[in-house]
Amino acid sequence: xxxxEDEVLARLAGVTDPELDEPVTDLGFVEGVxxxxxxxxxxxxxxxxxxxxxxxxxxxxxxxxxxxxxxxWVTRVVPxxxxxxxxxxxxxxxxxxxxxxxxxxxxxxDDDLADLRATFRRKAFQGRQEALLRALLAQGLAPAALxxxxxAVLERTAAAGEGGAAKKRRYREIRARLGGPxxxxxxxxxxxxxxxxxxxxxxxxxxxLASVRIxxxxxxxxxxxLLEARERAARPSRPEGAxxxxx
Amino acid sequence: xxxxxxxxxxxxxxxxxxxWDAAPANQRNVHGKQFIDCxxxxxxxxxxxxxxxxxxxxxxxxxxxxxNDLFVDGPDDMAIIQPTYLKEFYIDGFNTTEQNAxxxxxxxxxxxxxxxxxxxxxxxxLERIHALKETYDIRGVKLYTAEWRGASRGWRLNDTExxxxxxxxxxxxxxxxxxxxxxxxxxxxxxxxxxxxxxxAATDFPNLTFIVEHVGLPRLDDFCWIAxxxxxxxxxxxxxxxFMHARPRYFAEVMAELxxxxxxxxxxxxxxxxxxxxKWLVERFWDFELPDDIRQERxxxxxxxxxxxxxxxxxxxLYDIDVDAAKAKLWN
Numbered sequence: 312x313x314x315x316e317d318e319v320l321a322r323l324a325g326v327t328d329p330e331l332d333e334p335v336t337d338l339g340f341v342e343g344v345x346x347x348x349x350x351x352x353x354x355x356x357x358x359x360x361x362x363x364x365x366x367x368x369x370x371x372x373x374x375x376x377x378x379x380x381x382x383x384w385v386t387r388v389v390p391x392x393x394x395x396x397x398x399x400x401x402x403x404x405x406x407x408x409x410x411x412x413x414x415x416x417x418x419x420x421d422d423d424l425a426d427l428r429a430t431f432r433r434k435a436f437q438g439r440q441e442a443l444l445r446a447l448l449a450q451g452l453a454p455a456a457l458x459x460x461x462x463a464v465l466e467r468t469a470a471a472g473e474g475g476a477a478k479k480r481r482y483r484e485i486r487a488r489l490g491g492p493x494x495x496x497x498x499x500x501x502x503x504x505x506x507x508x509x510x511x512x513x514x515x516x517x518x519x520l521a522s523v524r525i526x527x528x529x530x531x532x533x534x535x536x537l538l539e540a541r542e543r544a545a546r547p548s549r550p551e552g553a554x555x556x557x558x
Numbered sequence: 559x560x561x562x563x564x565x566x567x568x569x570x571x572x573x574x575x576x577x578w579d580a581a582p583a584n585q586r587n588v589h590g591k592q593f594i595d596c597x598x599x600x601x602x603x604x605x606x607x608x609x610x611x612x613x614x615x616x617x618x619x620x621x622x623x624x625x626n627d628l629f630v631d632g633p634d635d636m637a638i639i640q641p642t643y644l645k646e647f648y649i650d651g652f653n654t655t656e657q658n659a660x661x662x663x664x665x666x667x668x669x670x671x672x673x674x675x676x677x678x679x680x681x682x683x684l685e686r687i688h689a690l691k692e693t694y695d696i697r698g699v700k701l702y703t704a705e706w707r708g709a710s711r712g713w714r715l716n717d718t719e720x721x722x723x724x725x726x727x728x729x730x731x732x733x734x735x736x737x738x739x740x741x742x743x744x745x746x747x748x749x750x751x752x753x754x755x756x757x758x759a760a761t762d763f764p765n766l767t768f769i770v771e772h773v774g775l776p777r778l779d780d781f782c783w784i785a786x787x788x789x790x791x792x793x794x795x796x797x798x799x800x801f802m803h804a805r806p807r808y809f810a811e812v813m814a815e816l817x818x819x820x821x822x823x824x825x826x827x828x829x830x831x832x833x834x835x836x837k838w839l840v841e842r843f844w845d846f847e848l849p850d851d852i853r854q855e856r857x858x859x860x861x862x863x864x865x866x867x868x869x870x871x872x873x874x875x876l877y878d879i880d881v882d883a884a885k886a887k888l889w890n
Contacts, residue, residue, distance in 0.1 A: 330776065360599060361592040396592065518855070525811050526778035532805050536603030543602070 315346045315384070322378040323354065329370055329431040331531040332438060339538060340371070342393075350386035352379050357394050359537040365397040369414065370424055372405040433503045434527055436485050440500065441520035443482040446470045454513035462486070463495035559889055560633035560840050560869070567889070568844070568866060569881055571873035572628060572637040572836050574736070574771060574796040574828030577661050578653035581618040590647040601833050604800035609838055619832060621661040629668060632836040634829075635870065635888050636879065638670045640700035640736060640771075646707070659694060667887060670877055672698040672736065677719035678707055684726055691730045697877055698734030699727065700771075703755070715768075716758035724763050733766050734876055735759075739781065740772025740797055753781050760788040767876060769826065772797045773816060782819035792876070793820050795868070796828035799839045802846055810848050817858035826873045840869065 323344075324336045335341055335356065345353040354375050358368060372390040379388045390405050392398045397415075404414025412422035447457060450471045460468070462483075470479040487493055491505040500508050508516060560568040580594035594617055602610050615623075628634040639662050644652040651657065655673045662669035673690035675683045690696050704712045713720065715737065727735070739753040753774040760768050771794040774781025785791040793816055801809040816825055827843070829836040848860050874881050 360596045362596050396589070521811075522779045522782065522815060525808075525815055526776055526780075528808060529778060529812070530776040532801065532808055533600075533603070536804055537599045540599045540603040 313346060316344050318382055319344045319346065319352055319354070319379055319385075322382060323375060326371060326374040326378050327435075328534075329367055329428070329435075330527060331534060332431075332435040332527070333531075335371060335375070338534075339542075350384050351389065352385055352387070353389045353391055354379065355391045355393065357392070359534045359541065361394060361396050363395065363534075365401065365415070366411060366424055366427060368392055368395060368397065368401050369405065369411045370428065372401050373424075376405055432485075432488070434523055436489060436503055437520050438524045438527060439478070439482040439485050441517065441524055443470060443478045444500065444517060444520075446472050446475050446478050454508075454510040457500055458498075458508040458510045458513070460499045461496050462493065462499045465499035466495075559635055559885075560844065562844055566862075568633075568840075569870040569874070569885060570633050570635050570827070570836070570840060571870040571877075571879070572634040572829050572831065573769075573794050573826040573873050575624075575628065575637045575639050575831040576642065576653045576833075577621070577624055577639060577658050578642070578832070579618050579650065579657065580616075580648065580652060584618075584648050584650055586645075586647055586649050590644075590652075593644065593647050593652070597833055600797070604804045605834060606803050606838060609835060611832075616832065621664065624661060624831065625665065625668075627835050627837070628829075628831060629665075632829075633840045634668075634836050635884060636668055636670065636873075637831070638672060638698070638736075638828075638873065638877070640672050641674045642700070642702055643674060643676075644705065655690060655694065655696075667884075670697065672696055672700050672734075673732075674700050674702070675723055676705065676707060676713075677717060677723045678710060678713055680719060683719070683723055687723060687726050687730065687732070691732065696732055698736060699732060700736040700738070702738045704738070715755040716762075720759070721762070724759065724766060728763060728765055734769060735766050736769045736771050736794065738772065739770050739774045739777070753777055753784065756781075756791060757784045757788065760784070760791045764790055766790065767792060769794045769876070771828070773812075773820075778812065778815060782815060785820040785824065792824040792826065792872075794826050794828050796830035797833075799827065799829065799843065800834050802839070802842050806846070807849065809846070810852050813860060814848060814852045814856040814858055817860070817864070818856045822864045822867050823872060825868050826876070827869045843869070 320336060320341070323341055324334045326335050327333055328335055328338055328340070331338065340356045340358060341354065342357050343355040356371070356375070372392060375390050376388045379385055390402065392401045395401070400414050404411070410423040444457060447468070447470060448454070465479070465483070470476060486499070489501070489505065498507055502508065560570050562568065580590065582591070585591050598613060598616050601616060626632075628637050639658045641655045641658055642653045655671065659671055662671040671694050673687070673694065673696040675686050677683050679686070701715070703714060724735070727733070737756060739756065753770060756768055756770055767790045769792045770781055770785070773793040773795065775797065781793065785793060798809070798812055801812065827840070829839055844865060846860065848858070853859050871881065873879070
């Protein structure tokens with residue numbers, strides 16, 4: 312693999328599936344990257360089923376295009392979705408820089424998926440916040456302390472438990488993208504609207520976050536199951552414990 | 559009937575079953591192939607390994623296989639058989655009322671046959687509802703708002719044409735409206751995931767019951783919110799059930815959400831046959847318990863009494879099934 316291909320993959324690792332809030336590279340969606348001498352990049356990708364929602368597919372293709380375009384040497388990005396009911400519209404539309412609505416020829420639609428993106432950003436924020444809050448509660452921090460915690464204090468606080476560090480990193484990353492005050496003295500934990508948390512109704516707040524996460528996780532669980540089933544079907548079975556075939 | 563390890567006998571109504579033909583000979587185009595491939599992926603992704611069928615059997619099974627899987631090997635006492643037309647994908651349709659009637663009319667004590675309509679057909683939809691009532695005396699319909707039709711990629715329950723259909727359903731006593739609001743199979747854009755149209759229709763038609771199949775997943779939060787407000791909005795557990803096997807902790811969280819918001823009286827068991835078979839689902843469901851932390855946090859429990867409601871008594875109430883009479887007839 313060339314250095315440029317590595318750079319492209321590193322950029323793609325920053326693109327998430329909007330519902331699963333996980334990198335498309337970890338999910339196994341990216342099937343291959345081709346870099347031409349003139350700096351054109353082609354990204355082959357595939358989703359768990361032929362029917363995966365077209366708007367999500369479009370969003371991921373746009374995000375891949377934008378992420379890869381940020382590399383200084385890249386002249387052109389061609390996302391190439393295969394095995395999908397709307398592959399042609401997605402590939403053509405994203406390469407031409409069309410808004411989703413225009414790419415799908417919906418009469419009078421200029422839908423650029425901004426609302427949907429905002430919805431999923433919010434849900435991702437809530438999901439990551441719940442994970443971190445529960446980890447911190449489990450290690451003995453009180454709701455009042457969490458509600459009053461500044462970003463500077465969060466910085467110094469270690470999140471214990473399984474995956475604690477990753478939970479903190481993922482939350483800080485999305486907290487930084489929320490907008491509004493984000494200096495060291497700003498509150499670490501705020502509502503998706505940027506308001507403070509009320510420790511007196513902390514349980515209700517957490518429960519609401521859990522509801523959002525449980526709803527989101529469904530497609531994640533289903534997608535992962537479908538991906539595994541597809542892989543099982545596509546690959547010849549090998550004995551348990553045998554070495555994987557060379558890549 | 560399901561007999562528990564303690565010898566208790568449980569009445570089971572399977573809320574969602576199909577008798578489909580997706581064999582290559584019936585596939586109209588690549589969509590027909592992709593559709594059944596997607597179902598098969600659900601089937602193989604979420605079933606225990608020993609319950610996975612060969613692809614060919616999954617594409618088309620006969621009436622005897624279905625009867626056996628539900629009532630002989632399986633624990634179902636009765637099953638609601640729901641149509642999915644998909645005539646744009648399959649030459650004779652995927653699983654039409656007429657197709658389902660072949661098996662349902664052969665075993666009238668076992669099956670409840672539901673119909674369907676597409677409000678985009680306008681007057682023809684109304685005529686169709688009349689015909690379904692006259693021919694099959696249906697009590698319920700299964701609606702599929704994401705179904706393609708010509709250039710249209712779907713419709714909504716609160717469309718004017720849909721309201722005309724609901725008015726007629728109400729007049730004719732077709733009071734159970736099952737709506738597919740779940741994983742997208744034929745989506746285009748934003749609408750496919752949305753279940754807010756249920757809210758409008760349920761408010762405007764308080765005499766109809768709207769059973770949201772697949773409990774709105776992945777919009778479970780939206781569905782729960784609607785079901786709390788609307789007494790006539792229920793949840794159907796097709797597709798939720800098999801998570802017991804694949805992701806038990808997650809299944810427990812979803813059940814706790816549903817019990818907390820929707821309540822134990824408005825949830826119905828379903829296998830979604832032939833995507834899954836009821837035997838292993840009922841066995842495992844009966845043995846399933848919510849983990850302590852989830853039970854405590856939500857303040858709900860999946861007791862044997864709750865399970866009995868979900869497995870059969872709730873659906874019996876919806877369809878006016880006299881449970882004692884049915885037991886007397888079916889258990890002897």
